[in-house]
Amino acid sequence: MPSSLSGGREVGAPLGLKNTLAGRDIISCKDLSREDAELVFRLAEGVNSGTIHLEDTLAGRRVALIFVEPSTRTFQSFYVAARSLGAEVLSIHDPAVSSIAKGETLYDTVKMIEGYGVDCIVLRHPARGSARFVAETTSVPVINAGSGSQEHPTQALLDVFTIKSRLGRVDGAKIGMLGDLRYSRTIPSLCYLLANYNGVEIFFMAPPLLQVRREVELYLSERGVTYRKAMAADEIKEVMPDLDVLYVTRIQKERFPDPTEYERVRGSYVVDAKLLSYGRRDLGIMHPLPRVDELSPEVDKLPNAWYFEQARNGLPIRKALLHLVLGGAG
Amino acid sequence: MSSESLLVRKIDWGTVLDHIPAWKADQVIKLLNLESLKQDPDVSVIVLHNVPSKKLGRKDIVKLYHYMVSEDEAKILALVLPQITINYIRDWKVKKHSPGLPERIVGKIRCPETSCITNVEREPATPRYIVMKEHGVIACEYCDTLLEIERIPDFLVD
Numbered sequence: 460m461p462s463s464l465s466g467g468r469e470v471g472a473p474l475g476l477k478n479t480l481a482g483r484d485i486i487s488c489k490d491l492s493r494e495d496a497e498l499v500f501r502l503a504e505g506v507n508s509g510t511i512h513l514e515d516t517l518a519g520r521r522v523a524l525i526f527v528e529p530s531t532r533t534f535q536s537f538y539v540a541a542r543s544l545g546a547e548v549l550s551i552h553d554p555a556v557s558s559i560a561k562g563e564t565l566y567d568t569v570k571m572i573e574g575y576g577v578d579c580i581v582l583r584h585p586a587r588g589s590a591r592f593v594a595e596t597t598s599v600p601v602i603n604a605g606s607g608s609q610e611h612p613t614q615a616l617l618d619v620f621t622i623k624s625r626l627g628r629v630d631g632a633k634i635g636m637l638g639d640l641r642y643s644r645t646i647p648s649l650c651y652l653l654a655n656y657n658g659v660e661i662f663f664m665a666p667p668l669l670q671v672r673r674e675v676e677l678y679l680s681e682r683g684v685t686y687r688k689a690m691a692a693d694e695i696k697e698v699m700p701d702l703d704v705l706y707v708t709r710i711q712k713e714r715f716p717d718p719t720e721y722e723r724v725r726g727s728y729v730v731d732a733k734l735l736s737y738g739r740r741d742l743g744i745m746h747p748l749p750r751v752d753e754l755s756p757e758v759d760k761l762p763n764a765w766y767f768e769q770a771r772n773g774l775p776i777r778k779a780l781l782h783l784v785l786g787g788a789g
Numbered sequence: 790m791s792s793e794s795l796l797v798r799k800i801d802w803g804t805v806l807d808h809i810p811a812w813k814a815d816q817v818i819k820l821l822n823l824e825s826l827k828q829d830p831d832v833s834v835i836v837l838h839n840v841p842s843k844k845l846g847r848k849d850i851v852k853l854y855h856y857m858v859s860e861d862e863a864k865i866l867a868l869v870l871p872q873i874t875i876n877y878i879r880d881w882k883v884k885k886h887s888p889g890l891p892e893r894i895v896g897k898i899r900c901p902e903t904s905c906i907t908n909v910e911r912e913p914a915t916p917r918y919i920v921m922k923e924h925g926v927i928a929c930e931y932c933d934t935l936l937e938i939e940r941i942p943d944f945l946v947d
Contacts, residue, residue: 487933564911588906588931592914607904609932647933674933677924716903 473511478789484594485602488612488651502779513782518545523577525551527584536773573597608642615648617776621769631658638708640671645747647675654682661686664695699737706745731755801881804858806851807874811839814849819945831855863888869941894918899944902934
C-alpha cells in the first residue's frame with residue numbers, strides 16, 4: 460500500500476493527525492483502538508459539517524465492492540462514498556449474475572478481482588471469518604462490510620459516531636442492546652468498539668435463545684467492561700430508566716438454523732411508545748436497520764428516534780474510512 | 790509381567806502413548822501428523838484397546854515404533870487428552886515427556902460453527918485456533934467461535 464495518495468489530488472492534512480489506518484485491513488473492531496476510531500470520527504464530522512472536502516482524493520484509485528449477501532445501506536453508502544471520493548468502483552452486488560452462481564469460490568473471486576488492479580476490497584459475505592480469510596488471500600487492504608453473524612465494523616463506527624454526536628460523549632454511556640444479540644453481526648462489533656471507552660455499561664436484553672455470544676462476553680470481561688444480562692420482560696422494564704441509549708436489532712430469520720425457533724421468538728421484544736414510557740425522556744433509540752416488527756413506526760416521530768440519522772452517518776463514516784485506509788492524509 | 794507386555798512386546802525405539810482413556814486411541818491417531826507417519830516405511834503403529842490399568846481401570850495404549858512424536862504433536866495430545874503419558878524410547882531406555890500446552894493449533898479440528906469460512910466447501914481456509922487454557926476453550930482465529938477443550942474430540946478432522 461502507498462502511504463500517500465499516488466493517483467489522486469492531495470488535500471493536505473485536513474486534521475494534521477497521523478493516519479494510523481493507512482493500508483490496514485478493517486476486519487474486526489477488536490483491532491481498532493480508540494485513537495483509530497476518533498480519527499475516523501473527526502474526519503467524518505468535518506465531512507458532515509462541510510469543513511473537510513474529500514472529493515476526488517481517490518481519483519485514479521480502484522475500489523472493489525464484493526457483496527455476496529443482500530445489502531442496501533452498506534452497499535449504497537460504500538458505493539456513493541467511493542464514487543464521491545473519485546474512485547473507480549468494481550462491484551459484485553448480485554451473486555446470482557456473477558460466477559459465484561456457477562460455484563466459483565470466494566478465493567478465486569478475490570484473486571480475479573485483485574488481478575484487475577484494485578486498491579481496496581470491501582467485502583460482505585455470509586460466512587463468519589470470510590473477511591479475515593480474504594485479507595490473508597490478498598495484498599490489498601480489506602474492509603469487512605459484514606461477515607455473516609460475526610462482525611460489521613463499519614456499522615459499529617457509525618453507531619458510536621452517532622452516540623458521540625447525540626450524547627456529546629461515549630465515556631460512561633449506558634447502552635441497552637435489545638433483540639437478537641446472538642445472530643446480529645452489529646452487536647459484537649459495537650461491543651468491541653465500546654470497550655475502548657471508559658466506564659461504558661452494557662445491558663444485554665434478549666431471551667436466552669438470542670442472548671449475546673460467549674466470545675463477546677469473554678472479550679468484555681477481559682477488557683473490564685461492565686455488562687449485565689436482562690432476559691425477562693420485567694427485568695427489561697427495570698433496566699430502562701438507567702439507559703442513555705437503547706440499541707434495537709432485528710430478529711433475523713435467515714440466521715436461525717431451525718425456522719420453528721424463529722417463529723417462537725419473533726415479536727417477543729417490540730419497542731413501542733409503551734416500552735419507551737419506562738425510559739428517560741431523552742433516551743435515544745438506535746437500530747442498524749432494516750427493521751421488521753421489532754421497532755414500531757410510532758417511535759419514528761418521537762425525538763428519541765435516532766436511527767435515520769444513524770443510517771445517514773454511514774456515508775461520512777465510510778468516506779472517511781476509505782480515504783484513510785487508502786492512505787489519505789489524516 | 791504385566792498384561793500389556795503379554796499382548797505386545799516392548800519396543801526399543803519410538804514413542805509409547807499411555808493412559809489413553811479406553812477406546813479413545815482413534816483420537817490420538819487423528820491428532821498425530823499422519824502424513825509424516827505414513828511417509829516413513831519403517832514406522833509401525835500398534836494400538837491396544839481396553840487394557841487393564843491401575844490408574845484408569847481400563848485404558849488404551851498407542852505404540853509408535855520408529856516414530857518420535859514431535860513437540861507440537863505432544864502439546865496437542867496433552868491438551869486434548871490431559872491424562873495421557875508420553876514416553877520416548879531410545880535403545881530400550883524410557884524417558885517420560887511432559888509437554889507444555891500449545892498456544893495455537895493449526896488444522897486437526899473442525900470449527901464447530903457451521904457458517905465459518907473454514908467449513909465452506911472448496912474454500913482453501915485451514916482452521917486455526919488460539920488456545921485460551923485459562924478459560925478452558927480454544928477460539929477459531931477466523932470466526933471467533935469458542936470450543937470447550939473437552940469437546941475437541943467431537944470435532945477432530947477424519
